[in-house]
Amino acid sequence: DTGVSQNPRHKITKRGQNVTFRCDPISEHNRLYWYRQTLGQGPEFLTYFQNEAQLEKSRLLSDRFSAERPKGSFSTLEIQRTEQGDSAMYLCASSLSEGDTQYFGPGTRLTVL
Amino acid sequence: DAKTTQPTSMDCAEGRAANLPCNHSTISGNEYVYWYRQIHSQGPQYIIHGLKNNETNEMASLIITEDRKSSTLILPHATLRDTAVYYCIVRSHNTDKLIFGTGTRLQVFP
Numbered sequence: 001d002t003g004v005s006q007n008p009r010h011k012i013t014k015r016g017q018n019v020t021f022r023c024d025p026i027s028e029h030n031r032l033y034w035y036r037q038t039l040g041q042g043p044e045f046l047t048y049f050q051n052e053a054q055l056e057k058s059r060l061l062s063d064r065f066s067a068e069r070p071k072g073s074f075s076t077l078e079i080q081r082t083e084q085g086d087s088a089m090y091l092c093a094s095s096l097s098e099g100d101t102q103y104f105g106p107g108t109r110l111t112v113l
Numbered sequence: 114d115a116k117t118t119q120p121t122s123m124d125c126a127e128g129r130a131a132n133l134p135c136n137h138s139t140i141s142g143n144e145y146v147y148w149y150r151q152i153h154s155q156g157p158q159y160i161i162h163g164l165k166n167n168e169t170n171e172m173a174s175l176i177i178t179e180d181r182k183s184s185t186l187i188l189p190h191a192t193l194r195d196t197a198v199y200y201c202i203v204r205s206h207n208t209d210k211l212i213f214g215t216g217t218r219l220q221v222f223p
Contacts, residue, residue: 004156006156031209033209033210035211040215041213041215042200042213042214042215042216043157043211043213044213045210045211045212048209048210055209056209056210058210091156091157093156093157095209098209099207099209101147101159101162102159102211103159104149104156104157104158104159105156106155106156107154107155107156109154
């Protein structure tokens with residue numbers, strides 16, 4: 001197993017467009033997390049899933065953001081009507097179960113022009 | 114989760130031990146100390162974690178003081194590839210979100 005993978009690695013879009021990112025967790029990992037990281041800051045928690053159930057969402061996750069994990073395996077994060085303030089690195093992590101170590105993917109860097 | 118305090122930056126000569134401190138004076142009995150690092154433009158990489166005993170793995174050693182109010186991450190023989198931002202995180206196993214600070218930027222020089 002090669003770890004958590006994320007696609008695309010980079011995305012450039014124009015303001016107002018919709019974008020979708022994909023995360024494939026480590027096989028057999030039940031928990032999947034999304035974080036966002038802006039320049040010079042540490043990652044900030046957005047949301048997480050236990051299998052297909054979304055258990056917690058941060059206040060950072062506005063109505064324009066939606067995350068899904070339909071079959072309890074890969075997850076998608078969609079941002080509608082992107083704004084320049086959405087420019088950031090979007091990180092995905094997975095863990096075997098509650099309380100276990102989280103392993104991160106390489107991230108998707110979003111640039112909104 | 115308890116707050117952590119780390120120096121903003123540190124330097125270390127290649128081949129020397131890098132000792133990265135972290136203060137977590139408000140840590141609770143059930144909270145673990147985790148260390149991650151992030152090399153430029155990559156995702157955070159897990160290094161090590163511990164509760165109260167010192168821990169060692171192939172990457173590093175974690176020394177936690179007896180009162181658990183501080184800890185030190187030790188990279189025994191730093192290389193240029195260890196240049197990264199190192200994050201110390203205190204985490205309860207009842208909480209599944211990691212709260213990152215701004216970390217310590219470690220620069221290893223030749």
